[in-house]
Structures are given as structure tokens and as C-alpha cells.
Amino acid sequence: MTRVRPLALLLLLAASAAAPAAEWQGRVFDDRDGDGVQAPGEPGVPGVRVSDGRTLALTDGEGRYRLQARPDAPVFVVKPAGWRLPTRADGLPAAWHAQRTGPEPRVGDFALRRDDPDRDAARSVLVFADPQVKSPLDVDYYARDIVAPLHAAGGMGADLGISLGDIVDDVVGLYPEINAVTTRLGLPWLHVPGNHDVDPGAAADGASLSAFRASYGPDTFAWEEGAATFLLLDDVVLLPGQRPAYVGGLREDQFAFLEAWLPTVPKDRLLVVGVHIPLFDTAAPGRAPTFRAADRERLFALLRDFPKALVLSGHRHTQRHHRHGAAEGWHGAAPLHEFNVGAASGAFWSGAPDAEGIPDATMADGTPNGHALLEIDADGGYRLSWHPARLPPDDPARTRAMHLHAPRVLRRGAYPAWAVYANVYMGEADTRVEYRVGGGDWRPMARIERADPWLTAENARDDEAAALRGYDRSPEAEPSAHLWRGVLPTDLEPGEHLVDVRAFDRWHGEQRGSTRYRLQDAPQDRP
Template sequence: MPGQVRAAPACPGGVVYQDDDRDGRHDPGEPGVAGVRVSDGVDIVETGDDGRYRLAARADRPRFIVKPPGYRVPDAANGLPDFWRAPDAMGAGCGDFALWSDDARRGDASFAIRIIADPQPKSAVDVDYYARDIVEPILAASGTGDAVADLGLSLGDIVNDDLSLYPAMIAQTARLGVPWLHVAGNHDLDAGAVDDAASLATFRHHFGPDTFAWETPQASFLLFDDVVHMPGGSPSYVGGLREDQFRFIEAYLATARRDRLLVLGVHIPFFDTGKGRESFRHEDRERLFRLLEPFPRVLLLSGHGHVQQHAWHGPSTGWHGRQPLHEYNVGAACGAFWSGVADAEGIPDATMSDGTPNGHARMDVDARGDYRLAWLPARDASGEQAGMSLHAPRVLRRGAWPGFAVYANVYMGDADSRVEYRIDAGEWKPMARVVQADPRVLATNLADDAAEALRAYDRAPEAKPSQHLWRGSLPTDLATGEHRIEVRTHDRWRGELRAATAYTLVEREAGVE
């Protein structure tokens, strides 16, 4: 059973081989693959010319391979990548790993990754939302024959404390037919775990190692648990790393290639999420950042916050590289925890507290290691929507003081984004970035407050200041009638994006209602 520590089996090593007939057996004539790294999350060894390695088994740690570029691994029975072995695996071949040659993923081709953060179902009902709101639209968007992606990442909080939902979530994600890798979150911990070391027994039982690496021709991925469980404490967890994780990371980075993109995937953001609160241990962050500084291209991916934002690390957060270090804090697949009023299909609105719609991200990496990012709202897995939402009053009095505005929530925007608007195809004018609540979320809060009964299973969360909101004042000295508002932004990865809405000016005589 998960959570129980068993004696380590007598499995001192094994072989990594090219499974030419893809039958899952090391048949005569199938060569070993040299130079493949094998690890238990602490120590790393390499296979010899014959594909064989030696690594003492540990009772509490899965054994895994660092998937090398140019290969893929078979699927396990549950549809996830078969790149690890449970610590209680017994019998012949307990330390053997099959690799399949994968010519389709060449180094000169672009590589697509789907990124899901915080799907976080609390019940089978929420698993169904995840299936219909996230998984099935991705499948539909790729129904023209295009692959869903080359790789998938889930950045923690796979479930919301109910770990019995893991098999159902795995089954849904496996429908995508993509090698999918998982990171642990603070809601993936074993209830009643007495310490941090015991907190991920169930996660490891289903997903394998909590700290590992994976390589493609275009990028190297370093994925690890960054939730330090502190049972009985307040708070009960903090962002950081264990000493054994540093041992693995240091060993891996010492020989990792520097001519490709290095992607780190975690759950808790590396930046502090509140003033005066060390939500990620600064000492651990600075130690990790020092290890990353020799790499010219690094991207950090995190989740956890159920908002979306970009952070650019520099000396104030312990980063001393030649360029700012980019962290993309990915919005939640469950959005606002699967809350809000349901639509005609019975799926909650789930807009996040910063006004970002729930959904998932897509990243494309080219042969040079340059990456492009996009946020794809739920049921828009092809990315056809404008990448922003607008809010403006419907009607204003002609000649009124021009203190009312159009707001643009640009989901992938940050402080450097340029956002402009124009009225009736006139001159483009800059919009001002404002760090405040999105009026659309405030309106939902007010509607929930005014309702005499719950409008949904859970009401939408209270609006929080958005990091990607812009404001433009609406003129009231134009002719009566409807006026078109256009907004454009230059997305650093997708180019120009546009959206439009309208408002109407009406005449009112003084004293006349």
C-alpha cells in the first residue's frame, strides 16, 4: 500500500536497451543504449557501452532514467510514460528500461508542450469538468490530424487532497496520447504524513519520482517537488528543496548541455507571493539560481496561485545572470477551483480572481532553444480567441465627465506590454496599466452578494488585483449613438492581438430623468 516503506529488493542494476520490435522485452539482438543516465533521485550513474548500469536499490525511492534526446519511452499500463520503476519492483528485469527510436522528434524541428497547472478536482464531478473543459477540447483541436503535442507537463495539485482521484485523473490525461510528466503540489500530500520525507508516498506510487529530468533535442526539463511539508506548523508548508534534491540537481546540471533551453517545472513559485512572507525559502532559491547561472537560456514554470503572471528575476531575488530570469507562473486549469455559475453545458465559469479564464498553456521550442508561450482558455485549445477580455460601460450620457473607461485584461501581459485603444477607427492611444481588480470579476462578486440563493455550488472567489490589466478613458464628446472600441496589444510571442467592444452615448437634458 502507498505510504508503507518496504525492504529494498535485490536489484543492483539493469540494462537500458533499444526495443526495436516494441514488445517490452529485451530480446536477443536488441542493443543496449550507452550513456543513458539512471538515477534514484539522489545519485546518477550512466550506462556503459552495453547499456548496463549498476545502482543500488533504495526502499523509498523510484528508480528512473533521464530520457535521452532522440528516443521515446513506451507507455505504462495506465498510459503514462514508462520511465521509472517502483522501489518494491521484484523479479527479473526489475531495473531494465526500454527505449524506442524516435526520428520524428529531430533537433531541427519545433517541439510543442502542453502545460497544465492545478487541475485540482475535489470530487468525481470535478474530474468530469476537467475532462470536458480541458481534455476534450484539446483532442478536438487536434482532430485535423495534428498531434496534441510532443510532451505534456502537469505542475502540481493534480487533485485537491483526495488522492483516491489519481487513477481517474491519470485516465483522463492519458486520453491525450502524449508523454505526460507530473510535478507534486501542496494538495498532493499524504494526509497524516509525519514529516516531509513521508508526504509523497502516494504520489510516487502513481507518478514515480518527485525529482527527475527529461531531455529532447530542443530542451532539457528539470522537474521537482518544491513543497516542503511542515506538519503541525503554521503555515504547514513552504517552498524550498531538500538536500537530496540538491544532490541530484547539482549532479545533473554538472553535465547537462548548455546549447539548448533548460526548463524547470515546479508547483510553488520562486518569487514571494506576499509582502513580508518568505513563501519560497530564499536560501534555497539563491543556491538553485547559482547552479543555473552558467546556462544561457533558462525558463522557470510554476503554478499554485490560481492567477497568471510573469516574473523577471534579478539581483533582488538572487539571480545574477547576464539577463533577467523569466518565470511564467501558469494559470490554473480549474481556474477558481471549479467555482462560479455553470454554463449551458453545466461547466462552471471558473474565471480566476485576476480575471484570467481557466485553461492551459502551450509552449513551442524551436531548434535554437527559443520558446513561444500562449495561454489557451478552456474550450479554446486551438488559441483562436483574442488573448484578452474587455470591459466597458454599455451606455454613457453624451457630455458627461469622461471618468469612465474600457478595461483590457491581457492574459499574457506584464509591465512591459504595450496596449493601445482607439474609438471608431480613430487614432491609436496608449492604455495605462493599472494593478487593481478586474471589473468583470467585481461584477460577479456583486451579483453573488445580491443573490438570495447560491448561484452555483461554490461562488466565484473575491477579486484580486490583476497584474495584466489596462485602462483607457472613454470620450463622451462624440455624437450620440454607438461607438466601436478596438484594443490591440503586441504579444511578445504571438504578435499583434486585437479585441473589440462598443458603448453608446445618449442625450439627457438637465433635470430630466
């Protein structure tokens, strides 16, 4: 990789032969009165980066920039650490300007305001994946199931929000409606496009995101904080007329931006890369890869020297952690952590509705729909957690960290072939999960890859129902990457027995849940 001097006045890369560049110019200024317009006494801010997602410019000593930008791409400011951006009329950050037609030079100023100097560098980020609304009814589910509880909780004290694609389910006309809901949280909110965010009938990848760009601006974007740097990338490559109709990958203009911008990023911060399609391959045996290996290796080569890096992805409507290593082209000092975030819509807003009319939405691996929270320390360390959308009150078998499933009754003295299952949502292969019965000794549970038994039972209830239980039934249960099993003893006294489960989360320590089962003597011996 060719390193670029971070203090160069203008970093220009070769323009695309497909379209002539359009000149942009303007100022980045200290908006001291907060009105969004530069006034006397409001100086320019030097050393701020402005980009069209391919070419990068740096403001001079008076905050001025000039940029040869693509005529079809929004121009955005890379918000520097220690500064805040004003809010647009639609509630999103005023971080970009849409491209304009015409021969005259494009003018676009960017207002910044100083952050609170007493504010700690640590940051907390709400992470949504796949809200995937397809109707006003789905927007209502999203509002009541995801956003309203967060709003009531003060946004969990978060400083920033990110949505990892599939904002809508092929209905791009719903962008204003879902934005109006998300922005109720009052946070700067950043968006990544997904495969369901492309323009209906798009005939080519390069021209497939006009509606997304009109609502959210750039599809390649960067944002800097004191403890972390955020890089958001469109990694959906449209393949019109092919099956599948898209693949995970990156474009040449995105690599041009990365090669210019990444050398300017401090390596003592956490680098958070947000994408839609996971970087790890999820294809079934014999199928085409879901992410282009050459693009992944090229990206990994650019990220290799960042000792603190985290990838966040969506798309799968299940949840898991993945640690990239040499077999996938990652050659950093430690494995690269990718958290494939569960969906806000869960299983596409499917399943039997509750008393409030909101679908169950449990995902195919048994994870309840909800959102993630990323907490970043001032030194770039981080913690992740999953937060189910709404938990049933006073049910110790369903907690924020896990849900348990066990038989209600077993015959006393039966062969111990039945078990308690713990679906630990943030569990990994090395997570320690233990259980005990009746206050006895803690024993290890065995991690298994099989379908969640609660969801399997829900599938059976859907099968047996004589009428639809909801608009769409729950998804067919598939093997879960975070399921543990512990055999239940049958040689105890008759009656009810308490089962405690504890899981040791790598970031948040011990997490507990509990359930009960009953041992019953058979009325008579089997003949």
C-alpha cells in the same frame, strides 16, 4: 559547485544515514520490436543516465547500469534526446520502476525506441497547472472543459504534456480517474507534486508522497529532448503541525541530484524547470516568505551558467510573469524568466455554471481557466501562450488573448471618468496596449493594478442573488498584474461607438479585441 565528469561510469553520492541503499541493476536497450522486452539483436544503449533522484549512474557500452538507490524512491531513466519511451498500461511513460522490498538485488530494465530521424528538433508542450479535482464531478469538469476541446483539436500538435502539481485537491484516490482523462490526449505526460498531492495525515516531509510516487514515480525527474531539457522538482516542503503547513524549498537529495546531473546537460538547449510553488515570494507584508531564500539562491547558483532557462510554476490560481534578478539571488547574464501558469481548475472549479453545467472558474485576477502552450524552437528559443478553456462563440470582447469590459451606455457630454478595461492574460509591465474609438487614432492604455471590473461585477451578482448561483461563488476579485485602462470619450455623436483594443505580445505579435458602448443624450438638463 563541484563539476562531475559526464562520462563517468557511475556517479555515486553519499547515501543518506537515515536508510541503507538498495542495489539496482539492469539495462537500457534499443527496443526495436516495441514489445518492451530485450530480445536478441536489440543492443544496449550506452551513456544513458539512471537515477533515484539523488544518485546518478551511467550505462556502460552494453547499456548496463548499477545504482545504489534509496529504498523508498522510484528509479527512473533520464530519457535521452532522439529516443522515445513506451507507454505503461495506465497511459503514462514507462520511465520508472517502483522500489521493492526484500534483500535481493532489484532489477529494472528500460526500453527505448529511436525517434523519427526526420522529425524536427522543435517541440511543443501542453502545460497544465492545478487541475485540483476533489470529486468525480470535478474530474468530469476537467474532462469536458480542458481535455475534450484539446482532444478535438489534435492536442494542438503538442509532443509532450506537463502538470505542475495539485493534480488533486487532497483526494489522492482520484489519481487513476484523472490520469484516465489526461492520457486521452495520447501524449507522454509528466507530473510535479503540489501541496494538495501529499498523503493525508503525512507526519513528515520525507514520507509525504507515497500515493503520488505510486501513480507518477519520481518527484525529482529529468527528461531530455533535442531542443530542450526538462527538470521537474517537488518544491513543497511539508511542515507538519506548523502554520503554514508547508513552504517552498528543496531537499538535500534534490541538490545532490542537481549537482551530479546539471553538468551533463548541454547548454545550447533550453532548460525548462517545472515546479509547483513559485520561486518568487508571494507572501503578504509581515508574513513568512513563501519560498526559502537560501534554497532559491542555491538553485540559482546551479542554473546561473545556463544562458537559456525558463521556470514554470503553478499554485497561485492567478497568472503572471516574473523576471528574477540580483535582488533575489539570480546572477545570470539576463533575468531569469518565471511564468506562473494559470490554473486548469481556475478558481477551484467555482462560479456560476454555463449552459453545459461547467462552472465559470475565472481566477481572482480575471484570467479564465485553461492551459498554456510552450513552443520550443530547434535552437532553444521559445514562445508561450495562454488558451482559455472554452471561449463564447462570436464575442469579440473575449478572445484567446484578452477580455474587455466597458459600460454599455454613458451620458453624452458627461465628464470622461469612465473607461474600457483590457485584461491581457499574457501581459507584462512592458507590454504595449492601445485602443481607438470609432476607427480613430490609436492611443496608449495605462497599465493599472486593480481588480478586474468584470469579476467585480460578477462578485456583485453573487452578492445580490437570493439563492446560490453555483456550488461555490466566484472568487473575490483581487488586483491583476495584467490590466489596462483607457478613458472613453463622451463628446462624440449620440449612438453606438466601436472600441478596438490591440496588445503586442512579445511572442505572437498583435492581438486584438473589440467592444461597443453607446452615448445617450439625457432626457432633460439636470435641475
